[in-house]
Amino acid sequence: MKCREPRLKSCCCCVNLRAGCSFLAVFEICSSILGLFAGEGARLLVLGRAAYMMHFIGSIFLLISSFLQIEVLVFIYLVTNIVHLIFSTAFIIDYGVSCGFCTLEAIPVVITLLFSIYFWLVAFSYWRRLRWENNPENDD
Template sequence: MKCRVPRLKSCCCCVDLRAGCFFLALFEIFASILGFFVAEEGKLFLIGRLAYMFHFIGSIFLLMGSMLQIETLVIIYLGTNIFHLIFSTAFVVEYAVECRFCALETTPVYITLIVSLYSWLVAFSYLRRLHWQNDPEYDE
């Protein structure tokens, strides 16, 4: 029995997956640049910045992968986005506990994490479509 991951046929119900990956990559590049300036001091803050740096690089790979239709670049983005989701979530939880759950400062980070999770699903669906287009025998 195979585990089925949700498949998206379009981004935001009306945009092609390729164009959706392009625009989500632009948004995530902007969000990761803002994430560089969120942290202050400490080991977990350094890990948060490192996660945003990897996410910035991965988003550039997604941007190039959506323009050039290269599967390897999309796979690199998926890996860096998982790294970003794990370590940025730990960073946000630590920051929220340290500042006694200051919602105003952590709300933008929560929103970018939700958008990153959706972007991961869109990029994964785009990768599956690229597999299907490049290999006629690929059928999961």
């Protein structure tokens, strides 16, 4: 099976995918730490914290992979980011419904979740590029 070149050629239209993934990993690590402290009184607190902790570990793997170019670590990040997006969205919705004065606390978390979707696309393009570069069937 041949892997075509990635669709995104760069991150944020000016940075290559490898450098972009290292920056995005640092940003995701910081946002995961922010998410760990959000929602002290929520019913789904354990679920949200577990998703943020898993995403924190996946972001560390992405940072390592941006230096060592290991495909498996990028794939682990992609899976943990999907799990993070699903469970953290449920956590934020539940927290927003149950809390009347949590807008200032929930807005940064929602913004980081929206950024996380773009970051997933960048990491997916980086993963495809690594697969394409490491494929022995390519002559390039």
